[in-house]
Amino acid sequence: KPAAETRTFEAEVSRLLHMMVHSVYSNRDVFLRELISNAADACEKLRTLSLSDPAIAEGGDAFRIVIEADKEAPSLAIADNGIGMDRQELIDNLGTIAQSGTRAFLEQAGEGAKGSALIGQFGVGFYSAFMVADSVTVLSRKAGSDEAWRWHSDGKGAYEIEPVDLAEAPARGTRIVLHLNPDNASYAETETIERIVTAYSAHVPVPIVLKLADGTEEQLADGSALWRKSKASVTEEEYKDFYGHVGGRFDEPAVTIHYRAEGRTEYSVLLFVPSSRPFDLFEPERQGKVKLYVRRVFITDEAEILPPWLRFVRGVIDSEDLPLNLSREMLQKNPVIEAIGKGVTNRILADLDKLATDNADSFAKVWESFGAVLKEGLYEAPDRRDGLFKLARFKTTTGGDAWRSLNDVVAGFRPNQTAIYYALGDDAATIAASPHLEGYAKRGVEVLVLADPVDAFWVRTALGFDGKPFQSVTQGAASVDLIPVLEAEAAKDAASEDKPASEAALAALTLRLKQALGDKVVEVRGSNRLATSPACLVAPEFGPDRQLEKILASRDG
Ligand code: ADP
Ligand code: MG
Secondary structure: OOOOOEEEEEHHHHHHHHHHHHHHHHOOHHHHHHHHHHHHHHHHHHHHHHHHOOOHHOOOOOOOOEEEEEEEEEEEEEEEOOOOOOHHHHHHHHHOOOOOOOHHHHHHHHHHHHOOOOOOOOOOHHHHHHEEEEEEEEEOOOOOOOOEEEEEEEEEEEEEEEEEEEHHHOOOEEEEEEEEHHHHHHHHHHHHHHHHHHHOOOOOOOEEEOOOOOOOEEEEEEOOHHHHOOOHHHHOOOOHHHHHHOOOOOOEEEEEEEEEEEEOOOOEEEEEEEEEEEEEOOOOOOOOOOEEEEEEEEOOOOOOOOOHHOOOOEEEEEEOOOOOOOOOHOOOOHHHHHHHHHHHHHHHHHHHHHHHHHHHHHHHHHHHHHHHHHHHHHHHHHHHHHHHHHHHHEEEEOOOOOOHHHHHHHHHOOOOOEEEEEEEOOOOOHHOOOOOHHEEEEEOOOOEEOOOOOOHHHHHHHHOOOOOEEEEEOOOHHHHOOOOOHHHHHHHHHHOOOOOOHHHHHHHHHHHHHHHHHEEEOOOOOOOOOOOOOOOOOEEOOOOOOOHHHHHHHHHH
């Protein structure tokens, strides 16, 4: 057989490698993800090819990826029975950085391969092996070929390539052996491998098996990506298991959203709205936990694809269009991610709205758990306000235990009522006891009881609903005067001994009170907002509501 040749990489490799190892990936674990992705790609490629040429994969085992570790060496091997590489492909694909064979294959295969789940698009993945290995050996036999090749490099600028006996190489596909450097010997440990595969590659489309020291095999992944299946082929039980896995929770999902978006941006979505509040819902970071995948490879759960006011949603978004090696910077302001975020947000709001229509009780539970978070969107995302107002439910002064929608409230307007009235406070009981509400009760006016801290913020910036402004019962001149008093209340007044004071007497009283209180108040005036209490404090027309002032003051302090 011919002697081994030594060839040089076709790029300023050592510098590139150094750069990549130290900057492209912020987390070393991803080397395993990259090699598994390549192995899965290789299987997918052969699967695609065998569609038109069945002979090519004939007689071989079912597609799978086998990981094998040797703690003594220490070394780690990743083997696949995919398409494999011949000599020229080893040179082209592993000898040229940023030469992505996957991309060339996609271009060649054209439309036919478009739907297949090919992961790699950027040619740096393989080299991440040098983050943990002093040298890497690749043994490969191309499907249908009777030659096998050995490629070896220390990743410093040169590589060797030589033919090997068929007995040394896999029957089909590629075996990559990492000779781990001492600092990274832990990657040869079973627990480490299990952890990384479960975290990053549990849903690659090819089964993954770990060969244990005693020769037995442990399956780490079964090769199915639940979110990529059609809705009809997934059972409730599978959804629930997956929800537990992806959400790390034990309750049942209240809403399951599973679909595939096609068109300008393509992605699969499997998301859940939990049925109970997670403990960290109101942490100041307001971080979401939706997992971003790119072609079935886990990328991150810190992409913040959805707005913070949907941070309670759990699950997976799997993009067809993003590159695998997304850096933190690329995740921000990325137009693809923005488009996905927008589309998915639309869908979540639409599905919640549907639930509200179809199953009001079930929706009420969701609102009870997450309404306070959704309401953050009312001031953070003005363009979403209409959609959120449709979903918003309120406890009101006349509604008892019922959750009332704004439509309900407007439909119940009293004659001459032009504003939606609200009362802010720390809790519903305190609000209910407020003297400010007396005049409203007397007129049968329904007042929103706003007891969530977020309410003080959105209600000020929201311009109104359905053309009706929001008006605080503790702020400004009460416009309730124009609304007729309920008949029963009017009858009570008529029967009462007490008669309204004359204008002149009222003017004299308010003047004296203003003189007595001086600068402590802006104005003292007569009001119809009270029924039994003699006086109450109200905030000026313009400026913060008293509840908002209180919240702001407590934050500053
Ligand atoms: P990418 O996966 O983005 O194309 P990589 O650096 O990860 O870039 O891999 C470079 C190329 O090497 C791949 O595109 C593929 O052609 C080839 N390759 C890598 N690993 C394998 C493998 N296990 N089987 C077949 N080809 C492989
Ligand atoms: Mg790759």
